[in-house]
Amino acid sequence: MxxxxxxxxxxxxxxxxxxxxxxYLTCGLQYRYQxxxxxxxxxxxxxxxxxxIHGVMEEAFLRWNEMDWKDFPWDWKTQIRDIELEIDKRxxxxxxxxxxxxxxxxxxxxxxxxxxxxxxxxxKLVASIRAEAAINTWGPHLFPLIDDSEVKLKGIRDMPxxxxxxxxxxxxxxxxVIDVLSSVKMDEASDKNLIIKYLHxxxxxxxxxEKLEKPEYEIIVDYKGMKRPAVPSPSWDHHDxxxxxxxxLRSMQPESQPxxxxxxxxxxxxxxxxxxxxxxxxxxxxxxTDIKPYADDLENILKWNPHxxxxxxxxxxxxxxxxxxxxxxxxxxRRSLTEFDAVVGEIEESIIxxxxxxxxxxxxxxxxxxxxxxxxxxxxxxxxxxxxxxxPTVP
Ligand SMILES: [Zn+2]
Numbered sequence: 001m002x003x004x005x006x007x008x009x010x011x012x013x014x015x016x017x018x019x020x021x022x023x024y025l026t027c028g029l030q031y032r033y034q035x036x037x038x039x040x041x042x043x044x045x046x047x048x049x050x051x052x053i054h055g056v057m058e059e060a061f062l063r064w065n066e067m068d069w070k071d072f073p074w075d076w077k078t079q080i081r082d083i084e085l086e087i088d089k090r091x092x093x094x095x096x097x098x099x100x101x102x103x104x105x106x107x108x109x110x111x112x113x114x115x116x117x118x119x120x121x122x123x124k125l126v127a128s129i130r131a132e133a134a135i136n137t138w139g140p141h142l143f144p145l146i147d148d149s150e151v152k153l154k155g156i157r158d159m160p161x162x163x164x165x166x167x168x169x170x171x172x173x174x175x176x177v178i179d180v181l182s183s184v185k186m187d188e189a190s191d192k193n194l195i196i197k198y199l200h201x202x203x204x205x206x207x208x209x210e211k212l213e214k215p216e217y218e219i220i221v222d223y224k225g226m227k228r229p230a231v232p233s234p235s236w237d238h239h240d241x242x243x244x245x246x247x248x249l250r251s252m253q254p255e256s257q258p259x260x261x262x263x264x265x266x267x268x269x270x271x272x273x274x275x276x277x278x279x280x281x282x283x284x285x286x287x288x289t290d291i292k293p294y295a296d297d298l299e300n301i302l303k304w305n306p307h308x309x310x311x312x313x314x315x316x317x318x319x320x321x322x323x324x325x326x327x328x329x330x331x332x333x334r335r336s337l338t339e340f341d342a343v344v345g346e347i348e349e350s351i352i353x354x355x356x357x358x359x360x361x362x363x364x365x366x367x368x369x370x371x372x373x374x375x376x377x378x379x380x381x382x383x384x385x386x387x388x389x390x391x392p393t394v395p
Contacts, residue, residue, distance in 0.1 A: 012156070013348070014173035017242050018222075021343055023047055025238050027368035028350065032360060033378045045099045045375045048091070049127060050225040052103070053267055054177075055087035056080075056131045057138075057223050058150055061179070064143045073136040080132050081122055103127040126273065130225070133270035137319065141194045142221070142265075147182035153249035157337070160345030166352060172344050176246050181219040182257070194319065199261070204327035208260045216257040220246055221265070227276045228266040228321050230288040239264055240326055244336035247328040262326045269322035275371065277301070277310050291321045 015021055024031040026046070034047075060083055063069050074080050088098055088105055098105055100114040106121035116123045124132070153176040162170050189196055199205045199219075209217075220243065229235035243262030250256050268276055281301050283289040293301055293313070300311040346365070353363035366384035368376070379385035 012169050012171050012173050015344055017176040022238055024347055027372050028364045029366035030376055032364040053225040054223050056083055059083045060135045061143050061149050072140045076132050129271050134267040137270050144189050145181040145185045146179050147185050148180040151178050151180050155249045160341045178246055179221040183217045202325045205261050217260045218257045220259055220262045223265045227268045230283045231290045241336040241339050243326040244333045245340055248333045259328050264324045266322050270318050293317050
């Protein structure tokens with residue numbers, strides 16, 4: 001007699017671009033502790049802030065659209081604070097607690113203190129300062145161009161190095177979320193719109209616009225809770241791949257128009273704190289940035305030392321540095337997809353190695369820079385840690 005055996009459930013592993021692939025590339029070991037551990041839920045500050053600022057921008061757009069909040073600047077206490085609390089509530093329901101040195105979660109009269117300086121809540125801590133700058137700087141220019149917000153992208157690809165019996169599945173899924181700007185909204189916008197001005201000053205965009213066969217096109221947008229990466233740097237390349245992969249996923253949606261470029265908003269550029277300025281200074285000294293400061297900004301950055309107050313930089317520099325335009329074309333798209341396949345292949349290999357009993361630290365690649373370790377919850381026991389053991393610093 002033969003006993004029937006139950007088949008293993010058929011699952012397709014799904015990789016969210018910003019939630020899985022980019023964190024994995026930041027540090028494989030941190031990604032592993034974060035996602036598949038038996039540890040209590042917590043997440044790297046960088047990832048918390050990235051989620052938070054993304055949620056804040058999406059919610060701000062909805063209120064701009066539906067509640068007719070068309071006049072900027074928005075007031076932090078009466079308008080923006082409520083958006084922050086709403087996003088914090090949603091993130092908590094997914095188990096994502098705000099880092100206490102980054103965000104005041106309390107309302108007026110609350111008894112808690114966290115890391116707030118006193119009971120005079122709400123406090124405008126780092127995350128709030130950045131949320132306010134992001135909304136009030138880019139809201140007036142960006143929101144009128146958005147045709148469709150929070151568009152969900154999804155695609156299926158062949159599993160790299162698929163082996164029957166060993167691989168988890170013969171396919172994997174990629175997901176992501178974007179905002180879409182349309183040519184229709186661009187045509188209607190005011191001639192003072194700064195984003196349109198940046199686009200028209202961009203040679204790649206101009207070239208692609210001239211080559212278009214019909215007038216409709218799209219631009220895809222994503223928000224980053226970080227400073228503009230150095231050029232060259234791994235992050236710089238990863239963001240390139242992200243936009244190109246998103247544009248590929250978008251092009252497969254039937255309602256889409258040709259995507260000419262992708263735009264990333266590096267929102268920390270609008271309010272630089274000490275750690276950001278240290279990096280910016282280094283980028284400038286080493287000639288590793290594509291948007292260079294000049295005149296007073298250059299002087300202020302170069303003469304600044306970490307023991308003195310962070311200098312205020314010009315609005316034009318902050319705005320310019322916070323926007324990155326990435327041209328989309330078929331060859332680059334194909335190259336990015338190959339890169340993503342390779343990364344998924346690496347993650348899947350690490351999972352299989354761990355399942356086969358090789359242990360976490362032996363199975364996962366740790367490749368962090370010091371700043372990643374500084375902000376990492378797991379550094380107290382991680383043998384790869386490049387940092388001391390204190391409270392995680394601000395991203
Ligand atoms: Zn507070």
